Amino acid sequence: MSETQRPTGPVRVLVVDDQQIVREGLMSLLDLMDDIEVVGGAADGVEAVSMVAGTRPQVVLMDLRMPRGGGVEATARIVADHPEVTVLALSTYADDESIAAALGAGARGYLTKDANREQIAMAIRNSAHGQSTFDPTVTRRLAAALAAAPPVPPPAPVQETEAVRRAKARGVRRKVFPDGLTNREVDVLRLIADGLSNPEIAGALFIEEATVKTHINNVFAKIDARNRADAVRYVFRQGLDRL
Template structure:
């Protein structure tokens, strides 16, 4: 079945171009377009899409607030941010609102479709520029531990199993996929993830992933099951 997508952007040329481009991609069915966050919320309620491609800077209601409302009312709808901005706070605001991916408008059509597919599988996709900014913010946090979001918990607090989960989390795997890799149930993985959030003092998966990359748990780190 095709993935049903709503495209939201306040610039008509960009919105209509994206709608046409994505509608030509195999497996994608663009069901509606919106010019602001308020229209996005209404279109999602009316068309029941699988995913929303969301701009952030828009009149009437911005993309962050629209994302928050959509995710609250329709938790199964995957919101993928596509914007020109990669501001640190805006990135965190969008991800905390529930966006499952954050892309810049330099992304190509194939990257956008892959991000939508990954978001539907509950994987987090971040544009390389966005990853760099989150990593830089995490590293700055090590120098300023008293600032909000800038705490530096110890890796020694993590159990070997929590370290395994963090490595897989850093690879973008969903709880279900992590469970399959570790041969445990999804509920068990969720418990480990919640423990990680508490120990790392992070608020969501994106912040935990940023912390993981900044502390050697990303791609290229020791294999799962080795402990630390």
């Protein structure tokens, strides 16, 4: 679902967890939300893949480690066969391997089971609106992993225009960001990496939410990002969080 698309009616959610008490507990808690409709529960990845076509969820809340049909494999199948469905990982584990596997399979967000009902519900709503949500622990691990990656070569020098030369002559410094990003677009990217929603970004930058959406669409086109997870990785890979 794109940044501009909005679901109509309650968000339809399929809950996947091999532990019955956890699965039924999540379903009961989410059912108390007026804007969330639980359409079913699956005990493993195989059952989840089978149920998606029949229940037509907008969001799949996916456990990762299950004895029959793991969540990573199920996520990849669901994303490939039903690109309109968003998968949100919810796991006990927050190790680098689990995070990388889930995001690599196409999960739009990653929460740990320490999250409370409101946090999970907000992540589901964000997912239905095309936004990604990451547990703070996951965000820190992504940042650490990307910081340890080999440095990205500096961008090729851009041709200096007459306007830039005049600005330099006046003592005005102009920062050049990769991929033609503007200062405001970088501000938006940094706030996405901090986990802020569109309304929160609008409030932080004192701009309209519609302007935020325009910036995000422009940014995604420039950096070839499909979703917010791609944008978060880009921020840390380019070191924009440290500028």
